[in-house]
Amino acid sequence: MTKPQSHGRETFEPVERAPEAQAEGFAIVRQAHESEMAEDYVELIAELIETRGEARPVDIAERFGVKPPTVTKNISRLRTAGLVRRERYRAVFLTEEGQALAEACRRRHRIVVAFLLSLGIDEETAERDAEGIEHHVSDETLEAFERKLDRT
Amino acid sequence: MTKPQSHGRETFEPVERAPEAQAEGFAIVRQAHESEMAEDYVELIAELIETRGEARPVDIAERFGVKPPTVTKNISRLRTAGLVRRERYRAVFLTEEGQALAEACRRRHRIVVAFLLSLGIDEETAERDAEGIEHHVSDETLEAFERKLDRT
């Protein structure tokens, strides 16, 4: 607030944005919220399959901190979305599409966490913040994070 | 993925986290989503009051990219939450509490944007990403962003 800054323009003077541009930004955030459940689920399912061979609803529920019926409902939404394959009362597996999404999400998650760690943030905080931040990081920003990491 | 990294531990090896810690993280993200509407509204209302003297529902709706009835409903939720004061068919104003929240949110928003800009991200992208990211940045991370900015 007092110190002079050296970034192209005054850091702490908010820009007047065109209403449409601002609206577009909020629309993108709302979209991100719509994909968030799917992204977190496929990510967790992939991890469970990797470490346990299968992803069971109990374990999914425990790790998300929600009740089993919530998992049942969300899994069925993922099935409708073509991300997950599954037989009733059995473990959950990813479709090709689900695997591809999981790969991308895990990569993004790892980069965001690594970036926060590189800023000196502790592991627990980095993981917690990344869990929310990841869904709002554009490709451009993700690349900027990677560049920064490569130069650290 | 291929390059060796220099941060305390291997950057791209995901940590096995305790289920409870992970669940706690997701609970925090869900909480953040619950405060998000209020935070974005008081922030925008404060900006409109600053630039126009008052915050009218039409302008709020235009900038969020939602329809007027959505604004009416959300404003009335903010009133219930004690963040906003208002007479029917009139402009919206912030309570003391609302102003305090708005201040904090605007400051956080500015810091996140400035930080992204300092990474070389363009203005539009920085603004769009910040609009989502801001709600998931802990105090620790916000301080880390500030420290980084001071040293730029």
Place this chain on the structure above:
DNA sequence: TAGATAATTTAGCCAAGGCTAACTTTTGTA
């Protein structure tokens, strides 16, 4: 100042993602 236009509200709809209670199926064990 009356009438038209613009802004706001109300009513009622919807989907997402939480929950509990109760039921069904699977799994483990005596």
Place this chain on the structure above:
DNA sequence: TACAAAAGTTAGCCTTGGCTAAATTATCTA
């Protein structure tokens, strides 16, 4: 192998934050 415990599902409820259509109120202008 029967039955108890664990896991999963179903039904039905709730809140949030979107929407449209229609009614109401405020504002502008001829």
